Amino acid sequence: MNPTTDKQKYFIIDFDSTFTKVEAMDELCQIALQNHPEKNERLSQIQSLTDQAMDGTLSFRESLHQRIAILEANKSHLPELIEKLGEKVSESFKRNQTFFDTYKDTILIVSSGFKDFIVPIVTKFGIKTENIYANEFEFDEDGKIKSFDASNVLSEDNGKVKLLRNLNLQGDIYVIGDGYTDYEIKEAGLANEFYAFTENIKRDKVVDKADREAQNLDEFLYVNKLARNISYPKNRIKVLLLENIHQSAKEAMEKEGYQVELLTSALTEDELIEKIKDISILGIRSKTNLTSKVVEHADRLLAVGAFCIGTNQIDLEACQDRGIVVFNAPYSNTRSVVELAIGEMIMLMRGVPKSVMEMHTGKWNKSATNSFEVRGKKLGIIGYGNIGAQLSVVAEALGMKVYFYDIVDRLALGNATMCDSLEELLSISDVISLHVDGRTENTNIIRKEHFDLMKEGVVFMNLARGQVVDIAALVENLKSGKILGAGVDVYPEEPKNNQEEFISELRQIPNVILTPHVGGSTVEAQENIAQFVPHKMIDYINAGNTFSSVNFPELQLPKLQNAHRLMHIHKNVPGILAKINQIFAKNEVNIVGQYLKTNEKIGYVITDINQKYHQEVIEELKNIEDTIRFRILY
Numbered sequence: 267m268n269p270t271t272d273k274q275k276y277f278i279i280d281f282d283s284t285f286t287k288v289e290a291m292d293e294l295c296q297i298a299l300q301n302h303p304e305k306n307e308r309l310s311q312i313q314s315l316t317d318q319a320m321d322g323t324l325s326f327r328e329s330l331h332q333r334i335a336i337l338e339a340n341k342s343h344l345p346e347l348i349e350k351l352g353e354k355v356s357e358s359f360k361r362n363q364t365f366f367d368t369y370k371d372t373i374l375i376v377s378s379g380f381k382d383f384i385v386p387i388v389t390k391f392g393i394k395t396e397n398i399y400a401n402e403f404e405f406d407e408d409g410k411i412k413s414f415d416a417s418n419v420l421s422e423d424n425g426k427v428k429l430l431r432n433l434n435l436q437g438d439i440y441v442i443g444d445g446y447t448d449y450e451i452k453e454a455g456l457a458n459e460f461y462a463f464t465e466n467i468k469r470d471k472v473v474d475k476a477d478r479e480a481q482n483l484d485e486f487l488y489v490n491k492l493a494r495n496i497s498y499p500k501n502r503i504k505v506l507l508l509e510n511i512h513q514s515a516k517e518a519m520e521k522e523g524y525q526v527e528l529l530t531s532a533l534t535e536d537e538l539i540e541k542i543k544d545i546s547i548l549g550i551r552s553k554t555n556l557t558s559k560v561v562e563h564a565d566r567l568l569a570v571g572a573f574c575i576g577t578n579q580i581d582l583e584a585c586q587d588r589g590i591v592v593f594n595a596p597y598s599n600t601r602s603v604v605e606l607a608i609g610e611m612i613m614l615m616r617g618v619p620k621s622v623m624e625m626h627t628g629k630w631n632k633s634a635t636n637s638f639e640v641r642g643k644k645l646g647i648i649g650y651g652n653i654g655a656q657l658s659v660v661a662e663a664l665g666m667k668v669y670f671y672d673i674v675d676r677l678a679l680g681n682a683t684m685c686d687s688l689e690e691l692l693s694i695s696d697v698i699s700l701h702v703d704g705r706t707e708n709t710n711i712i713r714k715e716h717f718d719l720m721k722e723g724v725v726f727m728n729l730a731r732g733q734v735v736d737i738a739a740l741v742e743n744l745k746s747g748k749i750l751g752a753g754v755d756v757y758p759e760e761p762k763n764n765q766e767e768f769i770s771e772l773r774q775i776p777n778v779i780l781t782p783h784v785g786g787s788t789v790e791a792q793e794n795i796a797q798f799v800p801h802k803m804i805d806y807i808n809a810g811n812t813f814s815s816v817n818f819p820e821l822q823l824p825k826l827q828n829a830h831r832l833m834h835i836h837k838n839v840p841g842i843l844a845k846i847n848q849i850f851a852k853n854e855v856n857i858v859g860q861y862l863k864t865n866e867k868i869g870y871v872i873t874d875i876n877q878k879y880h881q882e883v884i885e886e887l888k889n890i891e892d893t894i895r896f897r898i899l900y
C-alpha cells in the first residue's frame with residue numbers, strides 16, 4: 267500500500283516502552299514484590315520474559331503466563347502503578363498534545379499490556395476508550411491477579427495481527443512501537459508502515475525490520491508532515507565537536523536530543539569539507555581553520571561554537587554571508603592565561619627554566635646572577651583586553667608597575683599607566699607580555715625593529731597568537747642574550763594533534779619556557795567553556811537568540827509563547843522588512859511581536875506570528891530576493 271493524502275489515516279500505537287518510558291509489568295513487579303526476598307531475581311526473570319516476547323524468541327502467551335505467575339500482584343497495587351506510569355509517559359508524547367487532539371478519532375492504542383493501567387494513562391491525552399485495545403486481568407476473590415482474559419485476542423500469540431485483521435481498518439495505517447509484535451502487523455500486510463520507536467529502548471532486531479526508526483514521536487510526525495508541537499525534531503540535528511572539547515559539552519547537547527560526535531583532533535580543510543555536509547552545529551577550538559571553502563560545503567550548518575576566546579581561525583564573514591552564527595567563550599579561560607603568565611614571568615626572572623635543564627643533566631649552579639624579583643619591575647602589556655586587564659590587576663598585587671598599550675582606548679585599572687605608543691612601552695618595560703587578538707593585521711607586529719627597542723635583559727612572553735611575533739627575530743635576540751628569557755605558548759605552526767611532532771627554531775634554547783598552547787587548558791576553564799558555548803548555541807537553535815555572537819546582529823528575544831517564530835536572515839539591502847510585512851498583511855497574518863537588528867552586511871528579522879497561517883506565507887518569505895536563510899520555530 268502507498269500512503270495517500272486523501273485516505274483516512276490510522277495510528278496504531280504501542281503502550282509499554284513506547285507511550286511510556288517503561289514496561290508496566292516491570293513496574294508492577296517492583297511494587298508488588300517490594301519487600302519480597304526474591305524481588306531482584308524475580309524482576310530480572312520478568313524482564314527477560316518481556317524481552318523474549320518483544321524480540322520474538324518466546325511466544326507471547328507463554329511469556330504472559332509466566333510473568334503473571336512470578337508477579338504475585340494484587341488489585342491494590344494498581345493505583346500506585348498508575349501513578350508511576352503517569353509520571354513516566356515518553357517525553358515526546360508529552361510534548362505533542364496537538365497530534366493527539368488532531369487525530370483523536372483515529373489513534374488506536376494496541377497493546378499486549380493491560381487496560382487496567384493503560385486506560386487511565388492514555389485517556390488523559392484524549393485517546394478514546396473505545397480505541398484502546400489491550401488485555402484484561404482476572405482477579406480472585408482476594409483481589410489477587412490470577413490470570414488474564416484468555417478470550418481476548420491480544421492474549422494470543424500473534425494477537426496484534428489477529429486484532430488488526432478483525433478491525434479491518436480502511437485507510438493508511440501507521441504502526442509505532444518498540445517490539446517485534448508491532449512489526450508483525452506490517453509483516454502481515456495490515457499496515458502501510460512500521461516505525462520502530464527507539465526513544466526508550468532500541469531493539470536492533472526490530473529496527474532492522476522497520477520501515478524507519480522513529481527516535482521519538484517528533485520524528486514520526488515530522489517525516490509524515492503531521493500536526494506536531496515542535497517545528498523540527500532535535501534528533502535530526504547533528505553536532506560535530508572537534509579538538510577534544512570537554513565531555514560535558516557533548517553531554518549538554520545530547521541532553522537536548524542532538525546527535526553528537528566528539529573527535530579528539532582538529533581536521534584538515536579536506537577532512538572538514540567531507541564531514542561538514544550534514545552537520546548543523548560545529549564546535550572547534552583554536553586549531554581548526556573554518557575557511558570559506560569549508561563554509562561553502564556547509565549546507566546545513568546553523569551555528570559554530572569556538573570553544574575558546576580566539577576566533578581568527580574562523581572566516582567570520584563567510585559564515586555571516588551564509589547565515590551561520592558564530593559564538594565563542596570570551597571570558598571562560600581568561601584567568602587561566604593570566605595565572606600562567608604570572609607563573610612564567612616569575613620563573614623567567616629567576617632563570618628557573620635554565621636551572622631545570624641544567625639540573626636534569628647533573629649540573630649544580632647555585633648563583634644569584636641574572637636572578638631577580640618581579641616586585642617593583644615594569645610590566646608592559648600589549649593588548650589590554652580581558653586577559654591584559656586581568657593580568658594588570660594580578661601583577662600589581664605582586665608589586666609590579668604596570669604599563670599597557672592598546673590600539674583602542676582602554677580604562678586603566680588600578681595604578682596602571684597607558685602608553686601612547688608601542689615603541690614607548692617596548693623601551694621602558696622589564697617584562698613584556700603580549701595579549702592582542704589574532705586578527706590578520708597583527709601578523710608579525712613584534713619583529714626585529716621592535717626587539718631592537720627593548721631593554722637589555724628583558725623578559726618576553728607571548729601567550730596570544732603565534733603569528734604576532736617574528737620567530738626568527740625572537741630567536742636571534744634570545745641567542746644574543748638581549749632577551750633574558752622568553753615564555754612562548756603559541757606558534758605560527760602548531761601540531762594538529764598530540765601525535766604530531768612540534769617543530770620550531772625555539773627548541774633547545776636555554777631559559778625559554780615552551781608550552782603547547784595550554785594557556786587556556788585548565789580543567790576549570792574547559793569546564794566553564796563547555797557550559798557556556800553549548801548554552802549559547804542551544805539558545806540560538808531553540809529561540810533564535812544571537813546575543814554575544816561574534817558575527818551576527820545581536821538579538822535577545824522574549825520566550826516564544828503560543829506563537830510561531832519566523833527567523834529571516836537577509837542581505838542588508840533597503841526594503842526587506844517592508845516586503846516581509848507586505849506578505850503578512852496580504853495573507854492576513856497576525857503579528858504578535860517583531861524584532862529587527864542589522865549590521866553592515868546582514869539583517870536579522872524575527873517575527874512571532876499567530877499559529878494560524880497558510881504554508882504559502884512561508885514559501886513567499888523564503889522567496890524574497892536577498893534572503894540568506896529562513897527558519898521557523900515552534
Ligand SMILES: NC(=O)c1ccc[n+]([C@@H]2O[C@H](COP(=O)([O-])OP(=O)(O)OC[C@H]3O[C@@H](n4cnc5c(N)ncnc54)[C@H](O)[C@@H]3O)[C@@H](O)[C@H]2O)c1
Nearest residue numbers: 575576649650651652653672673701702703729730785786
Ligand atoms: N594561549 C592561550 O591558550 C590563549 C587563551 C586565551 C586567549 N588567547 C589569545 O589571547 C587573545 C586575547 O584575549 P582577550 O580575551 O584578552 O581578548 P580581547 O579581545 O578582550 O583583547 C584583545 C585586546 O588586544 C587589543 N589589540 C588588538 N590588536 C592590537 C595591537 N596590534 N596592538 C595593541 N593592542 C591590540 C584589542 O584592542 C583588545 O583590547 C585572544 O584573542 C587569543 O588569541 C590565548
Ligand SMILES: O=C(O)[C@H](O)COP(=O)(O)O
Nearest residue numbers: 551552573574575576786
Ligand atoms: O583562543 C583561545 O582561547 C586560546 O587560544 C585557547 O585555545 P584552545 O582552546 O585551542 O586551547
